[in-house]
Amino acid sequence: MCTVTFLPLGDKVLLTSNRDEKVIRKRAILPSIARYGETQILFPKDAQAGGTWIGVSEKGTAMVLLNGGFIKHEPAAAYRRSRGLIFLDILSQTSAFAAFKKINLIGIEPFTLIIWENASLHECRWSGEEKYIREMDTTQPHIWSSVTLYAPDIIQKREHWFRNWLIRYPQPSVTDIRNFHLFGGEGDCENDICMNRDNTMATVSVTSIECESSQAIMLYEDLINQEQNEERLAFVQQYPVA
Template sequence: MSISLDGIEPFTAIIRDGEDLYECRWDGHKKYNKPKSTAEPHIWSSVTLYTEEVIATREEWFNSWLSTHPNPTQEDILRFHQFTGDGDSWNDLTMNRGGETFTVSITSVKLGESKASMTYLDLKSHQQVNADFAIDKYTGALK
């Protein structure tokens, strides 16, 4: 079944189906569907906000960071997202484009066997919220 995306803004959707992971992109003209490994980490950047060159640079930052953080904690990942860049506020991971378009929050969810632990960083109010959600051991659904 093919779905027309004409008139839909470009997007990237990450879909996990059992043990399979897919990166599905719509660039406004063409659909892309790329299988991804669930055994290795990935980073994605908005196709509407960043050029391919900037996306490649962000992937380089991520791969470099992974080489020094082979088993990152949730806190390590949050710090990476909050502080990584080269000083270009338009394209750093926490970005600010003249106060009009900017990163307002960072959310991280760590999945365990019986719970999901979420950390939400509100970058405008400098508040952090932590919450745990139980996971149904039979269905995997959050309770």
């Protein structure tokens, strides 16, 4: 939920997410295809709250969640619904982007959604009071870091690491970007791309969604239990990638 990259790779795009979480949190359920509402969705399931932080639907939409909107916030005592379940509510709709614009988020903790849909990429933020939407250039790579875990100067430093990595890997493979998510940084275990803060908060998994025109491939690696998983979801029709 806390570090996300987007890569356009010719006839496909790749969204990769590091989930930074309390290590005592229940182990996530490995990715599988499930019907949510009227839509088939491929996603790993949060065993504690029942939602997810990354997923792709049979309609060809891929999404990733980051905690926080623009700034680090003080969590409320309770919220109306978990962000992970809101994620599924949005992804299960015919258009996730339209669903984000329409959904009532009052009483929901701040978050950021990265939405890949119909060859468009949107950064959708909920501040806790207002929605903010930015259309991203789909021809360029992008990186996001959660504002709840990383200070602005660290976020800038991580963007610098990513730019330098792109210079070394101008035509990256899926393996290349996953290695960046595992080993990127400068030896600062608290703020590296794969982070660990006193074995209490750490990167617990790395998930990639490789979207082609007719299917998505999800690669999931549980870093705590050293388990890997690969699942595929066929789209109900051909969807544009570029």
